[in-house]
Amino acid sequence: MNIEMFDEVIPYQNLMLCIQIRKREKRRQQKKRWHYHRELEFAYVLEGVLGKQIQDKQYRLEPGEALIVGSSQPHCSWCADGDATTYLILHFDLQPYFDPSLMTYYHFFYEITGPLSQLNETLRQNEELRISLGQHMKSIYDEMEQKTVGYELAIQLQVKQLLLLLLRCGPNEAPKTNKVPPAYNLRPVIDYVERHLQENIEMETVSQMVNMSYHYFSKYFKKMVGMSFVDYVNIQRIKKAERLLLTEKINITQVAEMVGFVNMTHFYDLFKRYNHCSPKEYIRRLLPDASEFT
Structure with a gap:
């Protein structure tokens, strides 16, 4: 169920x-x-x-x-x-x-x-x-x-x-610094990622959205967000996968495809890294009476 x-x-x-x-x-x-x-x-x-x-x-x-x-x-x-x-x-x-x-x-x-x-x-x-x-x-x-x-x-x-x-x-307060970073708005990038998780998201595309070069965007994003752009996209994909596992009557392979993963081994590895359990274990944790997923 x-x-x-x-x-x-x-x-x-x-x-x-x-x-x-x-x-x-x-x-x-x-x-x-x-x-x-x-x-x-x-x-x-x-x-x-x-x-x-x-x-x-x-x-x-x-x-x-x-x-x-x-x-x-x-x-x-x-x-x-x-x-x-x-x-x-x-x-x-x-x-x-x-x-x-x-x-x-x-x-x-x-x-x-x-x-x-x-x-x-x-x-x-x-x-x-x-x-x-x-x-x-x-x-x-x-x-x-x-x-x-x-x-x-x-x-x-x-x-x-x-x-x-x-x-x-909060436990994750950013380090104190006297250096004020440039006030670039990353929200267009965040919104774009949210809308295109099923697709191949290129950093070249998103860097142009905020008028930065590829290399400057890569450094700036990591400094502001605390992780690389690739890691950020992967986290958002896993978050969406969590919701799909609970709400859609589809199997785990289909869930992975819907959030942009073509390699199932990569999907399982990332899911375990962020949730400390497999997708099936995640389903059982929230849905004890759930039927088996394939």
């Missing part, structure tokens, strides 16, 4: 900010709905108990507790106890908030070295961090509801504060 999972389209309340924040209520009888989206997600419980599963990890959140879901991570939530759970849920795309001051931290915020959900254990242990995160989410919610003059600026500042909180509590 496969998880019934969908690629959720987040309806932004403000297109310029690429953001949505809602106060939601879940009732005990509601069905778990597996989904993913490119936006980061923050949840903060106000009343009741919220159950949340991100890939193969489950969480039980009580009032005042918070949780982060990384971009495109499969997840679901449910009312874990009592009659109903009320919580704030925040979604936003990073693009409007990414200015030159954040360029040094590309690898962190674009989850190159791991999803931001890896910070959830830190959140669980750090009450001061949870309080700060909750205060920022409440402020964003109030600004979006009231829409007083300058609310867009106020929300943008609050989101930046959230990003700063994550960066300072």
Whole structure:
């Protein structure tokens, strides 16, 4: 069997900010709905108990507790106890908030070295961090509801504060440096890779998209992202393969082809490197009742 999972389209309340924040209520009888989206997600419980599963990890959140879901991570939530759970849920795309001051931290915020959900254990242990995160989410919610003059600026500042909180509590903070890198925007490259994973992605093509020479782009990308362009593309292919394994009724060979691998040995080696298990073991971990894949 496969998880019934969908690629959720987040309806932004403000297109310029690429953001949505809602106060939601879940009732005990509601069905778990597996989904993913490119936006980061923050949840903060106000009343009741919220159950949340991100890939193969489950969480039980009580009032005042918070949780982060990384971009495109499969997840679901449910009312874990009592009659109903009320919580704030925040979604936003990073693009409007990414200015030159954040360029040094590309690898962190674009989850190159791991999803931001890896910070959830830190959140669980750090009450001061949870309080700060909750205060920022409440402020964003109030600004979006009231829409007083300058609310867009106020929300943008609050989101930046959230990003700063994550960066300072994260395990992969970039080395401190006094050298400010040139402010080239790599987002067109990241978007292009996401759309063309099934195809042969040439560095010559993407370097031209950002008006760099092949060799300069290679060095610049590695400096900003923390890994080579080839390694980055491979990670994105494996991430997409993870979702396909859970949601599509196709075999592992077809999954590999859909993310651009023609050599199955290479696909298995990379999958094991990033997940510490084979594709079949990954399926069993998230879908204990899944039928055998070939």
